[in-house]
Amino acid sequence: MKVRVQLFASYREALGKEWIEQELPAGARVQDLLESIETRHGLALSPGRALVARNLEYVGPQTALKEGDELVLLPPLSGGT
Amino acid sequence: MIARIVQEPVNLEELVRQVQRPECGAVGTFLGVVREPNLGHRTLYIDYHAYPEMAQKVMVEIAGEVAARWDIGEVAIVHRIGRLAVGEASVAIVVSAPHRAAALEATGYAIEELKKRVPVWKKETFEGGEAWIEGDSAAAPPRGPAGGARGKIRKGRSAG
Numbered sequence: 001m002k003v004r005v006q007l008f009a010s011y012r013e014a015l016g017k018e019w020i021e022q023e024l025p026a027g028a029r030v031q032d033l034l035e036s037i038e039t040r041h042g043l044a045l046s047p048g049r050a051l052v053a054r055n056l057e058y059v060g061p062q063t064a065l066k067e068g069d070e071l072v073l074l075p076p077l078s079g080g081t
Numbered sequence: 082m083i084a085r086i087v088q089e090p091v092n093l094e095e096l097v098r099q100v101q102r103p104e105c106g107a108v109g110t111f112l113g114v115v116r117e118p119n120l121g122h123r124t125l126y127i128d129y130h131a132y133p134e135m136a137q138k139v140m141v142e143i144a145g146e147v148a149a150r151w152d153i154g155e156v157a158i159v160h161r162i163g164r165l166a167v168g169e170a171s172v173a174i175v176v177s178a179p180h181r182a183a184a185l186e187a188t189g190y191a192i193e194e195l196k197k198r199v200p201v202w203k204k205e206t207f208e209g210g211e212a213w214i215e216g217d218s219a220a221a222p223p224r225g226p227a228g229g230a231r232g233k234i235r236k237g238r239s240a241g
Contacts (some may be wrong), residue, residue: 009130009202010213046215053200056114056135072132076215079129079136079160079201080192081113 001026001067003033010075011050014043024065031061033071049076082148083157084140084200091161091170102154105177109184111192113172115165122207126143127161129171132200136160143194147176150190151183158191160201171203 005020012018022036030052037043051061051074065071083099097108117124140158147156154177161171174191184200203214 008132008200019085049215053135056138074132074200075202076216077196077200078203078216079199080196
């Protein structure tokens with residue numbers, strides 16, 4: 001299946017683009033997506049701290065993905081002060 | 082309820098006026114400002130980036146939680162994005178309540194939850210370089226085809 005991933009902040013800057021597409025095996029979960037992005041794009045995700053959202057909601061590493069999903073990949077947050 | 086991401090400077094007095102209610106004897110306020118030094122560097126400015134749609138949504142959720150948990154009059158949560166100089170306010174929380182305990186507790190709750198849940202990031206520019214901040218420490222240098230330091234100094238992540 002193919003999913004689209006929107007990048008923010010340091011991840012966007014590191015890859016020089018806002019969107020990437022990932023091909024994943026059927027049944028893939030969020031954790032598989034993160035590993036695939038690290039492997040194929042060489043993006044060093046902060047271990048266990050990168051966040052993924054779908055439809056404006058955070059989703060956990062075991063969340064199942066489906067064809068055509070649009071996901072958002074977020075570095076660890078540093079808002080506030 | 083006021084929950085918004087803004088580009089313009091935060092006006093705390095205006096927010097206080099907007100949340101004040103006749104029946105509220107307390108207004109709790111929290112202002113987060115850009116500090117200098119940070120992590121041993123002389124900070125020049127900070128660029129705040131947001132995922133605005135989701136940031137706004139999560140701030141509305143936090144404001145709703147505040148209203149549900151405490152006996153309050155009104156709550157305002159405002160986060161500024163863009164380039165901020167040292168001393169400028171990045172975030173303001175203002176809660177009015179009949180009594181001070183609720184106003185103070187709710188204000189504290191809102192800023193802690195904001196830091197944990199609202200998708201906003203800061204990139205700090207200091208004398209000699211710049212760094213994305215992860216939580217309370219600087220991010221490790223991103224690696225990748227377009228990553229790398231590009232001649233800029235980046236801090237490694239500090240312990241803890």
